[in-house]
Amino acid sequence: MAYAPEETRRRLLAAAVDEFSAAGLAGARVDRIARAAGVNKERIYAYFGDKEGLFGAALESELLAVIHAVPIRGEGVDAVLRYAEAVFDYHAAHPQLSRLLAWEGLERDAPVAFEARSAAHARKIAQIRSVLPALDEPAAAELLLTIVTLADGWQVFRSVDRLYVGDAADRPERVAVRRDFVVGAVRALVERLVAT
Amino acid sequence: MAYAPEETRRRLLAAAVDEFSAAGLAGARVDRIARAAGVNKERIYAYFGDKEGLFGAALESELLAVIHAVPIRGEGVDAVLRYAEAVFDYHAAHPQLSRLLAWEGLERDAPVAFEARSAAHARKIAQIRSVLPALDEPAAAELLLTIVTLADGWQVFRSVDRLYVGDAADRPERVAVRRDFVVGAVRALVERLVAT
DNA sequence: CTGCCTTCCAACTAAGCGGTTGGGATAAGT
DNA sequence: ACTTATCCCAACCGCTTAGTTGGAAGGCAG
Numbered sequence: 415m416a417y418a419p420e421e422t423r424r425r426l427l428a429a430a431v432d433e434f435s436a437a438g439l440a441g442a443r444v445d446r447i448a449r450a451a452g453v454n455k456e457r458i459y460a461y462f463g464d465k466e467g468l469f470g471a472a473l474e475s476e477l478l479a480v481i482h483a484v485p486i487r488g489e490g491v492d493a494v495l496r497y498a499e500a501v502f503d504y505h506a507a508h509p510q511l512s513r514l515l516a517w518e519g520l521e522r523d524a525p526v527a528f529e530a531r532s533a534a535h536a537r538k539i540a541q542i543r544s545v546l547p548a549l550d551e552p553a554a555a556e557l558l559l560t561i562v563t564l565a566d567g568w569q570v571f572r573s574v575d576r577l578y579v580g581d582a583a584d585r586p587e588r589v590a591v592r593r594d595f596v597v598g599a600v601r602a603l604v605e606r607l608v609a610t
Numbered sequence: 611m612a613y614a615p616e617e618t619r620r621r622l623l624a625a626a627v628d629e630f631s632a633a634g635l636a637g638a639r640v641d642r643i644a645r646a647a648g649v650n651k652e653r654i655y656a657y658f659g660d661k662e663g664l665f666g667a668a669l670e671s672e673l674l675a676v677i678h679a680v681p682i683r684g685e686g687v688d689a690v691l692r693y694a695e696a697v698f699d700y701h702a703a704h705p706q707l708s709r710l711l712a713w714e715g716l717e718r719d720a721p722v723a724f725e726a727r728s729a730a731h732a733r734k735i736a737q738i739r740s741v742l743p744a745l746d747e748p749a750a751a752e753l754l755l756t757i758v759t760l761a762d763g764w765q766v767f768r769s770v771d772r773l774y775v776g777d778a779a780d781r782p783e784r785v786a787v788r789r790d791f792v793v794g795a796v797r798a799l800v801e802r803l804v805a806t
Numbered sequence: 807c808t809g810c811c812t813t814c815c816a817a818c819t820a821a822g823c824g825g826t827t828g829g830g831a832t833a834a835g836t
Numbered sequence: 837a838c839t840t841a842t843c844c845c846a847a848c849c850g851c852t853t854a855g856t857t858g859g860a861a862g863g864c865a866g
Contacts, residue, residue, distance in 0.1 A: 612862070613861090651855085652855090652857090655855065660854080
């Protein structure tokens with residue numbers, strides 16, 4: 415067999431995303447990741463240092479994906495609403511990222527890849543402000559945090575959702591209902607923010 | 611030494627809340643809980659069956675506490691806003707519950723104590739509707755979920771908050787700022803819901 | 807006091823864990 | 837063809853883990 419280090423790395427990262435998002439940092443099993451990737455687990459330590467290093471790399475790769483997949487386009491209130499909708503849909507379609515983010519907040523002290531992420535975060539805030547010049551920076555930051563919290567939180571606090579909708583929580587109609595409500599909440603919030 | 615089974619049970623539960631909220635189901639260590647409680651770990655298995663049973667009991671005891679601590683009082687929009695504020699403050703003061711809830715959603719398939727909780731949940735929804743008769747049941751349910759998500763989510767997605775505010779995320783001023791914004795968002799949402 | 811049940815613990819077990827090692831195979835430079 | 841560096845793996849290692857066991861000691865009914 416020919417060597418393919420880049421391919422090996424990619425396979426490990428993909429398996430790590432699945433395993434860490436499903437089981438978390440403490441619950442994930444290094445052996446399971448290696449087996450799912452079809453690679454010897456020693457490669458993990460060669461490429462990523464240790465288990466935490468792999469977790470960080472997995473989260474970072476997913477964060478990179480979402481930044482490219484969900485841009486802010488257009489002008490005015492509608493642009494922000496479309497962005498909120500896209501954020502919600504992306505996280506509904508890729509619950510792995512929501513779960514990785516939750517586990518990061520729960521199991522780690524400091525954020526993964528802080529420098530790059532806070533720069534990207536600042537850019538998003540600036541984009542929101544350029545779309546809605548009425549907002550000052552703190553308001554734009556809180557708005558962004560609110561959108562992300564509503565989209566990710568729904569993925570994480572699934573058992574709370576189940577208390578009301580029961581097993582229907584898994585059904586696609588439920589996604590649409592919750593999405594519409596969340597976007598409506600964001601609309602109400604944004605309109606109030608630009609009005610004052 | 612005299613026997614005190616009830617006291618032993620209480621101590622184990624208190625230690626379990628701390629350990630599980632800090633480390634999660636997979637990350638928690640049974641020995642650490644027993645040691646923190648000053649009790650032999652065999653007692654855990656006698657009282658709670660296994661590790662998961664103890665997790666469920668710990669979460670349930672915290673849920674019981676929050677239900678009694680945060681009632682809905684008064685009438686109209688203000689009553690809901692005061693409720694949202696109280697929910698936010700309670701979770702900010704007791705981040706353990708937010709974290710336990712998140713871990714439940716992440717690490718377990720089905721909710722803990724489903725029957726009792728969905729009954730309590732339904733009562734809360736009914737209370738919201740009696741305070742704001744303009745809301746139908748689905749709207750009240752979504753509103754409640756939104757309030758809980760915003761309050762708990764802020765505890766869980768701490769690293770996202772840190773991207774903007776940095777180390778100030780730990781400071782008490784930050785709690786007040788975020789609380790005000792969340793309550794403002796809930797106000798905008800509720801006013802929009804009752805208007806239509 | 808006696809017998810019985812409950813509470814409690816120190817010590818143990820079997821399995822699983824993250825991480826390492828030594829060496830074999832492939833590729834690339836000379 | 838020979839050397840050197842990289843890629844990869846099977847087997848291994850020390851330690852930690854959830855869960856168990858056998859028996860000592862407190863409480864209580866008779």
